[in-house]
Amino acid sequence: xxxxxxxxxxxxxxxxVVNGLSATLAPGQITAIVGPNGAGxxxxxxxxxxxxxxxxxxxxxxxxxxxxLHPRTRAQTIGYLPQSPDIAWDVAVxxxxxxxxxPWRDKGTAAIEAAMxxxxxxxxxxxxxxxxxxxERARVLLARVLAGCPRWILADxxxxxxxxxxxxxxxxxxxxxxxxxxxxxxxxxxxxxAMNHADHVLVLKDGHLAAEGPxxxxxxxxIIAQVWxxxxxxxxxxxxxGLVFGT
Amino acid sequence: xxxxSLVFAALLALLFPLSLLAGRVWIAPADFGPGNTLLILGExxxxxxxxxxVIGGGLGAAGAAxxxxxxxxxxxxxxxxxxxxxALGAVASFWLTPLLPPAWxxxxxxxxxxxxxxxxxxxxxxxxxxxASDAAGGAGDGIALFTLAGLMLASLAGALTxxxxxxxxxxxxxxxxxxxxxGALTDRSWREVWIAAPLTLAGVGVLALAAxxxxxxxxxxxxxxxxGVEPRRLLVLLVAGVGLTVxxxxxxxxxxxxxxxxxxxxxxxxxxxxxSSLILPSALAGASLVLAADSxxxxxxxxxELRLGIALSLIGAPFFGWLLLRxxxxxx
Numbered sequence: 001x002x003x004x005x006x007x008x009x010x011x012x013x014x015x016x017v018v019n020g021l022s023a024t025l026a027p028g029q030i031t032a033i034v035g036p037n038g039a040g041x042x043x044x045x046x047x048x049x050x051x052x053x054x055x056x057x058x059x060x061x062x063x064x065x066x067x068x069l070h071p072r073t074r075a076q077t078i079g080y081l082p083q084s085p086d087i088a089w090d091v092a093v094x095x096x097x098x099x100x101x102x103p104w105r106d107k108g109t110a111a112i113e114a115a116m117x118x119x120x121x122x123x124x125x126x127x128x129x130x131x132x133x134x135x136e137r138a139r140v141l142l143a144r145v146l147a148g149c150p151r152w153i154l155a156d157x158x159x160x161x162x163x164x165x166x167x168x169x170x171x172x173x174x175x176x177x178x179x180x181x182x183x184x185x186x187x188x189x190x191x192x193x194a195m196n197h198a199d200h201v202l203v204l205k206d207g208h209l210a211a212e213g214p215x216x217x218x219x220x221x222x223i224i225a226q227v228w229x230x231x232x233x234x235x236x237x238x239x240x241x242g243l244v245f246g247t
Numbered sequence: 248x249x250x251x252s253l254v255f256a257a258l259l260a261l262l263f264p265l266s267l268l269a270g271r272v273w274i275a276p277a278d279f280g281p282g283n284t285l286l287i288l289g290e291x292x293x294x295x296x297x298x299x300x301v302i303g304g305g306l307g308a309a310g311a312a313x314x315x316x317x318x319x320x321x322x323x324x325x326x327x328x329x330x331x332x333x334a335l336g337a338v339a340s341f342w343l344t345p346l347l348p349p350a351w352x353x354x355x356x357x358x359x360x361x362x363x364x365x366x367x368x369x370x371x372x373x374x375x376x377x378x379a380s381d382a383a384g385g386a387g388d389g390i391a392l393f394t395l396a397g398l399m400l401a402s403l404a405g406a407l408t409x410x411x412x413x414x415x416x417x418x419x420x421x422x423x424x425x426x427x428x429x430g431a432l433t434d435r436s437w438r439e440v441w442i443a444a445p446l447t448l449a450g451v452g453v454l455a456l457a458a459x460x461x462x463x464x465x466x467x468x469x470x471x472x473x474x475g476v477e478p479r480r481l482l483v484l485l486v487a488g489v490g491l492t493v494x495x496x497x498x499x500x501x502x503x504x505x506x507x508x509x510x511x512x513x514x515x516x517x518x519x520x521x522x523s524s525l526i527l528p529s530a531l532a533g534a535s536l537v538l539a540a541d542s543x544x545x546x547x548x549x550x551x552e553l554r555l556g557i558a559l560s561l562i563g564a565p566f567f568g569w570l571l572l573r574x575x576x577x578x579x
Contacts, residue, residue, distance in 0.1 A: 071472070080469070
């Protein structure tokens with residue numbers, strides 16, 4: 001079930017934020033979207049989720065335009081995790097995770113239990129969200145998406161505000177999802193996470209695709225210099241690389 | 248039935264017979280029988296109690312839905328244009344009634360109040376619906392613009408109502424308008440029940456259809472859309488549901504405020520706090536609150552009966568202040 005953006009142009013607030021972008025995203029992989037602030041990463045993710053109507057071009061899922069899909073069918077297929085959503089009510093963990101079943105209009109007890117088990121939330125099921133740590137809250141929100149059993153998981157900066165251990169745990173969960181055949185697309189700011197854990201990287205600058213491909217190609221020092229204006233080198237063994245700034 | 252629904256259904260079942268007995272003349276169960284007692288019960292107290300249940304139920308359900316839609320525990324369904332527009336329609340009837348044939352005059356107030364509510368619903372849906380785009384750029388502003396459109400309508404209707412009061416054709420009409428705006432169930436009959444009950448039931452039913460979409464809004468507008476919620480459909484359901492419940496209430500009883508604000512807060516601790524689990528228990532709790540308040544105003548030893556709308560505002564305003572203090576402490 002391939003997700004394809006074809007000559008995609010997206011506008012927000014009367015201005016164009018993604019311009020003529022084309023990319024093909026494969027399931028079973030982690031695709032990272034990276035770029036400087038204001039590059040259009042979150043807008044692109046919304047467009048890929050079918051939540052932002054293209055001004056031009058299209059997003060298709062296995063050849064079918066997302067714009068033509070019924071919202072419920074789209075929601076069953078694509079799970080979207082916004083960046084640190086503000087949760088309006090002090091709901092307990094279990095009913096919050098259960099919101100992931102809304103597109104299916106069923107209780108989905110098995111899916112909810114599986115999602116909570118995958119993210120080690122069973123002991124927290126009755127705890128209100130106001131009493132969760134940042135890491136626990138991030139796990140709960142991801143579990144909400146997993147409970148919907150989507151074919152694609154699109155997450156906007158899921159690692160933001162998480163400490164190192166929780167970042168690694170969450171990345172491990174996303175890798176498990178990709179290994180299980182789900183497509184995973186994440187907006188990231190940490191280029192080291194993209195380099196070490198993503199299978200495919202889209203580099204955005206000013207709404208345009210500056211580079212695309214496996215991380216070792218898309219995140220070459222020359223591209224980092226061109227896109228971020230920063231001189232940096234990758235150090236360390238593949239899979240454990242870190243970015244060292246300066247020459 | 249959830250725990251909260253059971254609790255408030257039991258409370259309502261307790262209060263309802265008590266409200267039939269309470270009044271300037273207390274009726275003991277032993278007095279039941281043919282004659283005046285049966286007349287008082289059947290023609291005065293029973294329709295009044297049923298109307299209290301209907302109006303309170305509608306306002307409670309509308310409050311729960313409105314707070315869920317706006318993601319704000321301080322939202323009251325009366326603030327967003329529909330109730331003030333219904334009140335404006337009712338006030339207009341005080342002007343128009345003398346011009347109508349007697350057979351129509353009796354119906355002019357509820358009909359014009361409902362027409363005002365309908366106009367308010369249409370205006371709100373039209374203005375806010377333009378912004379509740381399903382996926383257009385700038386999505387995410389829909390709820391804020393709904394709030395602003397509602398406040399604009401409320402302000403306009405309030406100003407026109409004040410103008411109508413200022414230009415009242417005679418002192419009697421002025422007194423009638425002011426008294427009516429304060430809200431009451433005094434002297435209401437089965438006619439008012441038959442006007443309000445079907446509309447309120449339909450409104451609560453429509454709000455129930457919106458319940459799961461309101462749950463999704465707990466996570467914000469974008470997350471809700473990603474869960475398949477269609478913003479325009481939700482807006483239409485909400486405006487129709489709130490319009491029917493609030494409009495029907497204003498049409499037969501005048502302005503009765505604070506019920507929609509207060510009741511969801513009483514119910515929320517007994518539920519999982521999602522809007523869908525609040526609507527039915529809030530309807531039952533709203534019915535209980537209005538029934539209890541109306542019973543109390545009937546037995547207060549005052550020269551004239553305290554208006555129900557005033558009594559509920561006297562309860563509701565301090566409650567609102569308490570909510571604000573809790574919000575400042577981060578407890579909401």
